[in-house]
Amino acid sequence: MKIMVMEEIMSCNEELAEANRADFAAGRITVVNVMASPGAGKTSLIMELLGRLSGELPFSVIEGDIASAIDAEKIEAMGIPVIQINTGGGCHLDANMIKEAVTELHPKDDSILFIENVGNLICPSTFDLGETIRLVIASVPEGHDKPYKYISMFEAADVIILSKTDLLPYVRFDKENFVKGIRALNQKAPLFEVSCTTGEGLEKVAEWLKEIARVNKLKVRR
DSSP states (O other), X not given: OHHHHHHHHHHHHHHHHHHHHHXXXXXXXXXXXXXXXXXSSHHHHHHHHHHHXXXXXXXXXXXXXXXXXXXXXXXXXXXXXXXXXXXXXXXXXXXXXXXXXXXXHOOOTTOEEEEEOOSOSSGGGGOOOSOSEEEEEEEGGGOTTHHHXXXXXXXXXXXXXXXXXXXXXXXXXXXXXXXXXXXXXXXXXXXXXXXXXXXXXXXXXXXXXXXXXXXXXXXXXO
């Protein structure tokens, strides 16, 4: 019975995700689902990218957390349209939550929508939201073993960020082993090394994202 219930939940989510994807495509909206452990730097990365691409593209943000609106308030202070989703204990966002949030947020056509998922390297990987890009962050302090422990998350990623690289001299992090684990699961996803403290690598990520948005809009027009 539990298996049947789970199958029904997943099937319903997939249908809603496809409906979301169609709506996003109609508005030529590039949707980035940002996933990582708590404290890996999801909000910091989003804010840095917003700052670097400000004036070039319109943005909006959906913030997902179990509780509080701390991160949404940071985004709002930048003048970016944002809406908070509190799951009340749920470990991930789902397609219906996104549908309801987008109805209220009204992201602009030809824009980028960031979705900051709940901090978790397990559940978010199995719930499609209708996104264009799955961006996964792993931070140096977490250790180099994350790709070996959380296979589905890194396997499904469209882009992978190694964050907090300014801490490499101070943390026992085997970068070669980390990259080996990533590439054993995912040969295609670009891997960027960034530090939101020093600014390292952030311009490269911003340029990559801008190109993804450009290509996405061209595909839709065709």
